[in-house]
Amino acid sequence: xxxxxxxxxxxxxxxxxxxxxxxxxxxxxxxxxxxxxxxxxxxxxxxxxxxxxxxxxxxxxxxxxxxxxxxxxxxxxxxxxxxxxxxxxxxxxxxxxxxxxxxxxxxxxxxxxxxxxxxxxxxxxxxxxxxxxxxxxxxxxxxxxxxxxxxxxxxxxxxxxxxxxxxxxxxxxxxxxxxxxxxxxxxxxxxxxxxxxxxxxxxxxxxxxxxxxxxxxxxxxxxxxxxxxxxxxxxxxxxxxxxxxxxxxxxxxxxxxxxxxxxxxxxxxxxxxxxxxxxxxxxxxxxxxxxxxxxxxxxxxxxxxxxxxxxxxxxxxxxxxxxxxxxxxxxxxxxxxxxxxxxxxxxxxxxxxxxxxxxxxxxxxxxxxxxxxxxxxxxxxxxxxxxxxxxxxxxxxxxxxxxxxxxxxxxxxxxxxxxxxxxxxxxxxxxxxxxxxxxxxxxxxxxxxxxxxxxxxxxxxxxxxxxxxxxxxxxxxxxxxxxxxxxxxxxxxxxxxxxxxxxxxxxxxxxxxxxxxxxxxxxxxxxxxxxxxxxxxxxxxxxxxxxxxxxxxxxxxxxxxxxxxxxxxxxx
Numbered sequence: 001x002x003x004x005x006x007x008x009x010x011x012x013x014x015x016x017x018x019x020x021x022x023x024x025x026x027x028x029x030x031x032x033x034x035x036x037x038x039x040x041x042x043x044x045x046x047x048x049x050x051x052x053x054x055x056x057x058x059x060x061x062x063x064x065x066x067x068x069x070x071x072x073x074x075x076x077x078x079x080x081x082x083x084x085x086x087x088x089x090x091x092x093x094x095x096x097x098x099x100x101x102x103x104x105x106x107x108x109x110x111x112x113x114x115x116x117x118x119x120x121x122x123x124x125x126x127x128x129x130x131x132x133x134x135x136x137x138x139x140x141x142x143x144x145x146x147x148x149x150x151x152x153x154x155x156x157x158x159x160x161x162x163x164x165x166x167x168x169x170x171x172x173x174x175x176x177x178x179x180x181x182x183x184x185x186x187x188x189x190x191x192x193x194x195x196x197x198x199x200x201x202x203x204x205x206x207x208x209x210x211x212x213x214x215x216x217x218x219x220x221x222x223x224x225x226x227x228x229x230x231x232x233x234x235x236x237x238x239x240x241x242x243x244x245x246x247x248x249x250x251x252x253x254x255x256x257x258x259x260x261x262x263x264x265x266x267x268x269x270x271x272x273x274x275x276x277x278x279x280x281x282x283x284x285x286x287x288x289x290x291x292x293x294x295x296x297x298x299x300x301x302x303x304x305x306x307x308x309x310x311x312x313x314x315x316x317x318x319x320x321x322x323x324x325x326x327x328x329x330x331x332x333x334x335x336x337x338x339x340x341x342x343x344x345x346x347x348x349x350x351x352x353x354x355x356x357x358x359x360x361x362x363x364x365x366x367x368x369x370x371x372x373x374x375x376x377x378x379x380x381x382x383x384x385x386x387x388x389x390x391x392x393x394x395x396x397x398x399x400x401x402x403x404x405x406x407x408x409x410x411x412x413x414x415x416x417x418x419x420x421x422x423x424x425x426x427x428x429x430x431x432x433x434x435x436x437x438x439x440x441x442x443x444x445x446x447x448x449x450x451x452x453x454x455x456x457x458x459x460x461x462x463x464x465x466x467x468x469x470x471x472x473x474x475x476x477x478x479x480x481x482x483x484x485x486x487x488x489x490x491x492x493x494x495x496x497x498x499x500x501x502x503x504x505x506x507x508x509x510x511x512x513x514x515x516x517x518x519x520x521x522x523x524x525x526x527x528x529x530x531x532x533x534x535x536x537x538x539x540x541x542x543x544x545x546x547x548x549x550x551x552x553x554x555x556x557x558x559x560x561x562x563x564x565x566x567x568x569x570x571x572x
Contacts, residue, residue: 391459486528
């Protein structure tokens with residue numbers, strides 16, 4: 001829609017015009033159109049332009065004698081050109097008419113306030129008259145001609161090219177102005193909002209030197225042709241920047257020949273309406289926006305450029321078939337903008353979700369694990385709730401309550417900090433998740449929220465490391481001048497439900513299920529320097545040289561077979 005609004009407001013119009021200029025020189029000019037050019041060779045043979053009245057009159061008669069269907073004279077005659085005025089009566093000549101005052105746009109077409117500069121003899125002898133007014137676009141490039149102008153007395157005067165085609169049947173018809181078109185005789189010519197006839201440019205205009213005509217060396221080249229007489233020699237006559245030769249001026253006679261060819265071939269060029277631009281952006285931009293929002297970035301890029309290629313191809317086909325001049329700037333920009341905006345929205349949403357998930361998960365797992373969850377696309381699913389098989393490990397200090405009563409509060413905190421760091425380091429080393437610190441107890445799981453290949457093995461190895469590394473814990477406490485501590489562990493495994501729970505402002509990640517209760521009860525059975533593991537978690541009776549036992553625990557209505565491992569039985 002922004003692209004359509006841009007089109008309505010004329011934003012980017014210059015870029016659109018320059019892009020459409022690349023389409024030109026496609027196709028061929030009408031073979032009947034021939035330019036008789038006062039070119040460099042003619043000037044070299046006959047002298048500098050303008051030539052004398054007699055030489056110009058002779059050129060007109062020689063052209064007439066060659067049998068053309070009609071001749072457009074893109075040379076404005078002056079009052080002193082008596083012989084020229086007389087020669088115009090010798091054939092089907094359409095004279096170029098200029099005006100003595102500036103032209104201005106009023107309403108939907110060009111109005112001229114000055115009178116005609118043509119002598120009465122020319123007006124009387126010529127078959128017809130067409131205006132020679134040309135107006136370049138705001139960027140200085142001439143792309144169209146006013147199909148007609150309105151004089152100060154309300155008369156509509158067609159362009160020289162329009163009148164020339166009209167004169168082909170020998171009858172000069174009145175100009176009838178219609179919405180989006182001008183009718184002259186049998187010709188109905190589509191025009192733009194400013195009544196301009198947009199020219200379909202080609203680069204193969206047939207040109208015959210005026211010197212060859214004067215020398216009688218043109219054979220039948222002009223017979224039944226639509227001849228356009230004008231000056232092409234550099235530095236003389238009117239010249240314009242056109243799409244034909246960017247940066248190089250094109251003679252006005254070539255412009256007139258191109259306009260005549262456009263009319264003869266009905267090669268109408270109609271720019272897109274602004275709403276078409278908006279619809280095109282909507283049709284092709286929505287898939288791009290969807291791809292940018294939902295698919296991988298590379299797929300989104302492929303969809304975007306694929307859409308632009310399709311739009312370009314469709315535009316070229318419509319141009320070839322109907323002359324619809326595509327908007328090769330605002331439509332692609334609109335499509336890209338749809339993708340960029342969608343990517344921006346996606347990035348903002350992902351960043352918000354990432355920050356939320358990272359903030360939640362990094363409480364329980366290392367930051368790199370939290371980020372890995374997000375990269376794997378499991379951040380949302382892990383928080384929303386899922387059923388997982390996990391390893392469960394409880395670590396609880398033994399006889400710490402009476403010890404804490406004898407220590408300063410600061411020392412209590414330091415002991416707990418060293419204990420927590422010790423446990424977390426080894427849990428994280430095996431990609432475990434610390435779920436809770438409850439007083440002097442640490443509760444952790446393996447396999448949630450990050451799914452592990454063998455979470456039970458990882459939990460078992462973490463508990464082993466906690467036993468093996470007990471001397472390092474003692475060393476840390478000794479170095480800090482703190483009393484040594486002991487802890488017992490409970491190890492279990494099972495199927496649980498993992499999700500974020502709690503009110504919106506106090507959300508936390510939690511695992512729920514009977515295996516959690518069993519793991520906690522097993523921890524209660526372990527003395528300092530021990531781990532009590534269920535058969536599901538231990539894997540075998542030989543694990544760490546443990547001893548098998550059968551125990552009863554609260555909340556479980558059947559005996560449990562467990563393995564008790566002593567730290568003294570574990571080798572570093």
